[in-house]
Amino acid sequence: HGLDSQIVIVGCGISGIGAALKLTKHGFRNVRILEATGRSGGRIKTGKMGNNIIEIGANWIHGPSEANPVFCLSRQYSLLDPESLTPENQDLAIGGHPPWVPNWFSSSGHKLTPELTGPAVELFAEVLEEGGEFSEQGGEPYSSVGEFIRTEVRQRAAERWQGDSLSCQSVRLSLISTLLKAECCVNGTHTLDTLGLGAFGLYKTLPGLDCTFPRGYEGLITNLMNELPTGVVSYHRPVSCVHWQRVVRKGGREYPVVVECEDGERIPADHVILTVPLGYLKKHHGTLLSPPLPLHKLHSVQRMGFGTNNKIFVEFDQPWWDNDCEVIYLVWEDESDLVDQVSDVERLWIKKLFGFTVLKPTERYGHVLCGWIAGHESEFMETLPEQDVTHSITHLIRRFTGNPTITPRRVLRSQWFHDPWTCGSYTYTATGTSLQDIHNLAEPLPQQGEQPLQVLFAGEATHPSFFSTVHGALLTGWREAGRLISHYSAPSTFQPTRS
Ligand code: 6YU
Incomplete structure (x- = not known):
């Protein structure tokens, strides 16, 4: 039959x-x-915020190239921008980390310079990449990605930056806490301490520069x-x-x-x-x-x-970031101890938000940012009334820019943990x-x-x-x-x- x-x-x-x-x-x-x-x-x-299209769930085609069936179908249905279809775009092998142009803001209301941020970004990328190599080796030196990164970063930072001022070293380590939180979002985990080191390399990236659906x-x-x-x-x-x-x-x-x-x-x-x-x-x-x-x-x-990663969309009348900026990172200067979770979720949940990606092109979206927050802090955020979220976001941006007048026009967040048919965002390989x-x-x-x-x-x-x-x-x-x-x-x- x-x-x-x-x-x-x-x-x-x-x-x-x-x-x-x-x-x-x-x-x-x-x-x-x-x-x-x-x-x-x-x-x-896909949802709407005012006249703008926003993605409440999946955002990008990860690795848009011939081996990716989502890319091939979307091309067939004419759903992509011409630049996403170019051979150059498909050939870019960037290992899942698009080379976004960043702006760095600190909790004391300053912008951080590339001289300060560069060495920390480089060190983090280097250690993260090494973390993916254990799945093809016989054993893992630590059980979690978190332990591995913290240990290696501390050791290498102490060697490499010993000639720099203590405050410079401290800001760089705080910056790495921000990158740890960003990595929690990528992986959909509460903390990198529950992300398995031995299995970290199982996830494979495809060539192609991640693209969105216009x-x-x-x-x-x-x-x-x-x-x-x-x-x-x-x-x-x-x-x-x-x-x-x-x-x-x-x-x-x-x-x-x-x-x-x-x-x-x-x-x-x-x-x-x-x-x-x-x-x-x-x-x-x-x-x-x-x-x-x-x-x-x-x-x-x-x-x-299976963890939680949520988005908080925030619209502004005017941008407070650079014209070419694609991602905004927020660095808490009291986080030099390499932390990716907060001590008091109800009071400090907003510290878990690592920053924002900028919706591009501006002609299409206006001045809209997408904030990213993972973990239990994100699950708690879901329970708050929308005006509380708006208040916390406004306060956060005013503090980091040092500009007490910035006011978002609109705020909208996803709530994947409390979606009864999903109960979180996506899968990760736990310890x-x-x-x-x-x-x-x-x-x-x-x-x-x-x-x-x-x-x-x-x-x-x-x-x-x-x-x-x-x-x-x-x-x-x-x-x-x-x-x-x-x-x-x-x-x-x-x-x-x-x-
Ligand atoms: C991607 C991206 N992206 C952001 C956010 C989320 C996800 N993903 P479904 O849940 O779709 O379907 C199940 C259905 O079953 C559903 O309709 C239910 O209602 C129904 N159901 C449940 N119970 C039922 C019942 N009892 N009876 C009847 N029906 C029932 N993926 O490619 N690009 O940018 C993102 C992102 C906020 C929440 C994503 C992204 C994940 C995808 O959305 C997701 O995998 C698929 O849509 C799931 O489809 P499905 O059919 O399986 O389930 C190193 C290393 C790192 C590892 N990770 C790095 C990669 C980064 C992953 N990134 C994702 C990032 C974002 C931002």
Whole structure:
């Protein structure tokens, strides 16, 4: 009954959509997506602030080049600016860190000079890069990226900067605290002390200078959805439990799985592709699957990290940064002890915000900044009334610029931790994790027996090298669709791709 098999996909983010498209294009006739919310796209979410388009979720195509399926699809749908399509842009191998033009402000209200900042930025980049080398070596000298960076930075700073004044050394170390906080945002972790050193190099970058969607990331979702047969997606249909290892009869057929929805509907299926975020799975694994996840899989769900990274958009009448500035960093001069978390979250949460990226081009966006804040401080920020956030941001900018009159026109923030269907932002490789944990997350249930592949797992967390990205998520949707296609054509020859 190959092409007639009943396939239910839980979640209409990019991985669910990718799986559904591949299956329906192959000829599967009974594919259905159940989505908890009223929209498709999941963590791809474009919003508006006044007349401006803003990305509440995913921002960039990381590594826009031929090997990136998100880039190739977006090019096909004409969603990108011409400069993002140039061969020069695609060839740039910058290792995931775009060479942004920075402005540095300090908590005493001064701008910091390149002479002061340069050596610290260089030292941090050097140590960070070395941190990625342990995944291909036999062991890790420390368990976390945080410990490694702190130890190496302290040692090298003491050697290299001994001829400089104490105040210069102190500001440089404080600056590195800002970069630690920025790295918390990149990785979606509360602190680099919970980011595993041995697994840090697992994440792979693709060539190409990161680019954005001039008319919004959600344009990609709209185009993909247009290719799906109508009626495939049911919205406002949260799945409460996937019952597997059953024998359910309906319409003269037997099914091994029943998908139970919150509204009581029970849908029999041959296969379920689960694309719920890892954060959701961590919180609900006990009720979402019956029988529960096998222990080795559950332990990997618990070991892998899923943290919070939020954005705070701030609009101004006039810029207070340089014309060519692409990123604004805020340096707290009392943070020379290399800290990436605050001592009192409720009082000091704003210190965790490392700074702002500048929305470009100005002709398109006006004077809009995007602030970035990760971790528990970010989760606390989500609970505050919007006017409290606005007040804290205003105060912060006035202090760092030394200009007591700067007033934002509008402020808008994301709240990914309190989104009940996401429970955070994206996956990171926590201390103690390895590639095996990601393979465990991706492993279908059951692997053997008469009815294999009852529950399959897709979503960004299940990609071995592109976790935390849109292209990683899309590839996992295709991977699981491919697993089913192979199952019904040549079951013994299928090997899922592992990179
Ligand atoms: C990228 C970027 N980007 C910023 C922010 C966020 C993310 N990412 P989905 O969640 O989309 O879909 C699941 C669906 O399931 C969803 O619709 C739910 O409603 C539904 N659901 C849940 N429970 C259900 C139930 N019970 N029943 C039914 N339905 C249910 N990625 O490529 N570029 O710039 C960013 C960013 C603030 C929050 C991002 C970025 C991550 C992507 O958004 C994300 O991976 C995919 O959209 C996920 O798709 P999905 O289908 O898996 O799930 C060294 C090293 C470092 C490692 N990291 C470095 C890389 C940097 C990563 N950076 C990201 C940065 C930003 C800024």
